[in-house]
Amino acid sequence: MGRFVARRLLQMIPVFLGTTALIFFMVHLLPGDPLAALWGDKAPDPVQLAALRHQQHFDEPLIQQYLDYMGGLFTGDFGKALDGRPVLDKITEALPVTVQLALLAFGFEIVLGIGIGLFAGLRRGKVFDKSALVFTLLLISIPVPVLGFLFQTIFGINLKWVKPTVQDSTDITQLVLPAIVLGSLSLAYVARLTRTSIAENIKADYVRTAVAKGLPRRRVIGTHLLRNSLIPVVTFLGTDLGALMGGAIVTEGIFNVQGVGHALYQAINMKEGATVSGFVAFLVIVYLAAGLIVDLLYAVLDPRIRYA
């Protein structure tokens, strides 16, 4: 187990280097000059543009810029954004917001999704199962923006239970509504995956054996059925956590959440190489860590899986 973890951690190094290099060079391939765009519709003053270019080291060869950037990265310096602020500041502002939002959405989809899936799977073909099918179909087919606007209009403007948008992104109670919207699509997938898995495994030999042994129903379901049925769900959840972290751009836009998605979107728009690379580097780490945890969870869930 220890060796497996160590090997996986070592594997992360080339993956990390590769992705950051890819992103760094890809951002530079984007068309347009981010500094000239600071002048808007007007032609930039060539003298000032050259001075800014020099200050940002844009006048050096690309490979030199990359080496400088990576050198800085290993000493904890993420470089500076075009507005002169350290990229690390931007990351530490946006990341906690998105982590909170993602974990809320994640918790919401796990608890409700597995709950619905479990009961639907146990009562296959009954009313609850059918209703769950309709409910999840509904969630899958409604696009996130529609759901977002619907919630805003009903709860924010008509009922006035909450403010339509997030006023303070660091206040976790305000993130509940966006988190529900953000997690709703994955909730449907989790519920369906769980349901199918449970419905299949309930007929498996080990469940019948457990029942025949006279184990209480609670134990049969909890330790034997659910645990083994969660493997496909965990695989999905692992990748989903990464998607929730980086892919919340639409939800963040609707609810005015100043998180990673929004910061990344703005940085890409302004072609801010250092900012984009910095955020992506963080997201890569999150993805890699989530992948490792999923692999380790397999062993916990299924005793047949062993890592050496």
Next chain:
Amino acid sequence: MRGVSQAKWVVAAVAVALAATACSSGGSSDSSGGSSNSAAVDPAGTFSFQSGEPQRPLQPANAMENQGGRIVKQLFMGLVDYDPATGALRNQVADKIETTDAKNYTVTLKSGWTFHDGTPVTAKSFVDSWNWSANPANNQINSDWFSDIAGYDAVHPDKGDPTAKEMTGLKVVDDTHFTIELTAPVSYFTYKLGYSAFYPLPTGFFADPKGYGEKPVGNGPYQFVSWEHNKAITLKAYDKYAGSNKAKNGGIVFRNYTSSEAAYKDLMSDTLDVLDQVDSTDLPKYKDDLGKRAIDQAQGAIQNISFAMYNADWKDPAKAKVRQGLSMAIDRDTITKTVLNNSRQPADAFVAPGVMGYKAGTCGDACKYDPAKAKQLIQEGGGVPGNKITIIYNSDGGHKEWVDAVCNSIRQATGVECLGDPKPDFKTSRDIITKKQVPSMMRTGWVQDYPLNANFLRDVYGTGAAANDAGYSSPEFDKLAHDADAATSVEKTADLYQQAEAVLAKDMPAIPLWYYKTNSGYSNNVQNVKFDSFGNPVYTDVEVKKK
């Protein structure tokens, strides 16, 4: 049977889904028609405004884009500013600005002006600020705004390092007097002085420009309270403000929004007080939603499509007729009403209304829709080269709809093939345009720096002007512009520029399409919200109602 019952469920689910989505489109509008009666006003009340994160530090000559620009404008006040209603120039820190030859100016300051840190605003505050801002080493986006001043070349040379730190044209006489010498007469120089690059700076600034860029200290109607990055910038009224436009409220919160749709939702629930601009989704219904709280007025900004005059296709003088013909083939009235939801006003000149020197109808018949005449003019001019034009635009700015509409209009009226040529974003299209690589036509626009027609003309169509994207060069226009700049009064300048504008109508290097409008609104918490021709609210006049 099983299959049937499942199909029924699907149908039911779809029906529910449709019903659910239908609900959202019929949003309530019970908050519309806010009372117009003046309620009791709380002079210490603060209000919020929809904003975004400034892209540069909050330094006067660094505020080119709107987000930082409008905040800097509240924190600082220059020698002069523009009356928000008429665009007329009025003295603020300046007591008087005198000149006899439009080249040498003597500025007299009023006494009693102070910065927010208590230090007095003196002649030195201005001269030091301008010298510092003009130096390219200080990375100010607007550092070339001082190019009229004598000695600018030494501080801001075209090549190499600056050889001086001070422009010789600026001389401090005493605390309340300084003189400005220009390299050549510019009669409307005083108009330029209202621009944010010409604001004064306190002595403390020069020791720590970066720190002051984060926590600016100015001399304007509002003083800085806090800047929470990506969240909000808070200002409060400055009680020792000496200008004529003292704040009628307690302060402003410039609140960051990730999208205009989100801001609009907040306005509907009175969570946000003043909107920047209504998003395109809510544009068709915002007047119903807001009633009397909706704002719809013209801005000092124009949308054009320009010809690549540097291409062989358009060089022949006879082609002017073709360009006029193309202009006449565009049905501006219909396009602004339908495609643009009345968010634009059809253009009848190269200068926007509300600007000093604007004369209605300078574009003449060329800006009126007349398909028959359009066809005839194009034929007389020898036709469009290749019988096809393309219009380069950036697809991230919501331009696709109207570019397609303009092309349709041209195609239907004249049979000339017209295609939009979208570029993925603003930067990419700007790159092609500034490198003068446009094959046929391009989208161009102009937002006023100061409300005088010279700004719409010389800065856009003068030979070699920074924003002359068309590459237009006309000796006749340049001469009139030159004479206008040398005139002794602003009125005379505006008059001469109107003559220069007539040359444009004849040559048609660009087709004026329409003027931008401010489509905005405000909440039930505030009143007396008006917008200036820059599209910004008159912050100091906003009144917050007592709760």
